[in-house]
Amino acid sequence: MTAQVPHILVVGGGYVGMYTAYGLRRAARKGRIRVTVVDPRSVMTYQPFLPEAAAGSVEPRHVVVPLRKTLKGCRVVTGRVTGIDHAGKVAKVLPEEGPAYELAYDQIVVALGSIARTLPIPGLAEEATGFKNVEEAIALRNKVLDRLDVASSQPDPVLRKSALTFVFVGGGYxxxxxxxxxxxxxxxATRYYDNINPEDMRWVLVEATGRILPEVGEELGKYTVDQLRKRNMEIRLETRLESxxxxxVILSDGDEFDADxxxxxxxxxxxxxLAATDFPLDEKGRVKTLANLRIEGVEDAWTAGDNAAVPDLTGPAGTYCAPNAQHAVRQARRLAANILRVVDGQPPQDYEHKYVGSVASLGLHKGVAQLYGVKVKxxxxxxxxxxxxxxxxxxxxRKMRVILDWTLALFFRREVTSLGSLQTPNEEFQRATQS
Incomplete structure (x- = not known):
């Protein structure tokens, strides 16, 4: 009698989901296991390059990785997992179109990641945009350049000032x-406008705590504040967005102004x-996780990344790994190796990685970094x-495409064209149908 091939279900196609499946793909091609990846998107977004994609330094298509092309040997399902019954080892999948259905598995990897943490601020849902995927990066780039066009063509000083005011809430990476x-x-871009100078723009960063970029340390955080203020950018520390x-825009320090x-x-x-699963969660809604990346208290279930409370074996007792790409990628590789070890009848190994440090870009040719305790500016x-x-x-x-983008930028000027119609592609056609 032929033994059944284990079916590994990977829920999520972000850092952890994609890299875990990537580590399992060869075993899947050899028929040792079956791997299914379920995610609402058919691509994985490399989020650290979103700011460069928004600024035009990197082509937006080059910061996303197509799952089907990359994960050969794995099945990719474009849909959303709306519930997991691990006791029965089935997940409920809602595809992009059509009715929901159940998907059985032998082992599961929970890699649902994170979403933006928002607050009940009046107007936030209607007026603000997030910055977690490539669509938002493209939309924000178009919006900024479009506001320059509006301000250049607008004689009303009040509307012009609002168009040239840009507010960012949050002082993390x-x-x-x-x-x-x-x-x-x-x-x-202002060099191409005869009636807009850099001094006409107002850039405001609002941060509720007393520092920005805590990952690079207090000294580099202060340096970053100083450098941004030298560019006439406002850094509002210990300030909250009220409405x-x-x-x-109404800030907690009493300042009020209009911003487009x-x-x-x-x-x-x-x-x-994660609330629609039977996995144990901590007070922050993360899955309780063992050091070997198994979900605490259950068998045949694994997790890592932003949605997991992974113990940090290199830090003090009771601390957890930070929710960043550095840990997520390494955890995924360990997770894939552990799944294969278990399939082969071997015990899984613990995840242990000492944090290397952090790097941050502050625009073209500007940045801060702290690597192995060494501060660089x-x-x-x-x-x-x-x-x-x-x-x-x-x-x-993708590595080569990004490098080529940077190489071409050495010989050609920065591209500052707005494709505003991407936000409303049918607007011109709808006007035509009404005329």
Whole structure:
């Protein structure tokens, strides 16, 4: 009698999901296991390059990795897992179109990741945009350049001022890098407008705590604040966004002003879809996880990344790994290896990785970095940022495309064309049908 081939279900196609499946693909092609990846998107987004994609330094298509092309030997399902019954080893899948159905599995990898952590702020849902996927990066780039067009063509000083005001909420990596990269792009773009100067723009970063970029340390955080303020950018520390209804920004320090562009990057939280599972969750909604990346208290279930509370064996007792790409990629590789070890009848190994450090870009040729305790600023930090992240981008194909983007940028000027019609592609046709 032929033994049944184990079916591994990977829920999520982000860092953990994609890299785990990538580590299992050869075993799947050899018929040792079956692997199914379920995600609402057919691509994995390399988020550290979103600020550069928004600023036009990298082609947006080059920061996403097509799952079907990359995960040969694995089945990719474009859909959303709406529930997991691990006791019965079935997951409920809602495909992009058609009715939901159940998918049975032998082992499961929970890689649902995180979503933006928002607050009940009046006007936030209607006026603000997030910054977690390539669509939002493209939309934000178009919005910034479109506002320059509007301001250039607008004689009303009040409307012009609102168009040239850009507010970012959140002083972590995503917020600071997007804030700095887009200001750098917009500053460059003003050379093509005869009635807009860089000084006409107002860029405001709102952060509720007393520092930005805590990952690079207090000294480099202060350096970043100083460098951004030298570019006439406002850094509002210990300040909260109270309201932004109809574009009217009200801050906790009492300041009020109008802004056409509001970007929310104030942290993330574990995917709330985890509540529709029978896995143990902690007080932050993360899956309770053992050091070997098995889900605590259950068999044949694994997890890692943003949605998991993974013990940090290199830190003090009771600490957990930070929810970042550095840990997620390494956890996924260990997770894939552990699944294959278990299939072969061997015990899984613990995940242990000492945090290397952090790098952040502050625009073209500007950055900060802290690697192995060494603090780096300016051009060298920017170069280290690019070098590190191009080494982390999945697949040789994407690495080369990103490098080619950077190489071409050495010989040609920055592209600052807005494709605003992408947001409303049918607008012109609808006007034609009404005339």
């Amino acid at each position: 995503a917020g600071v890098e997007a804030f700095a990269e887009l200001e750098d792009m917009a500053r460059y 932004c209804e109809k574009g009217r 562009t509001i970007v929310w990057t104030a942290g993330v939280k574990a995917n709330p879809a 300016g051009w060298l930090a920017w170069f280290l940022h690019r070098t590190y992240h191009v080494s982390r981008v999945p697949t040789f194909n």
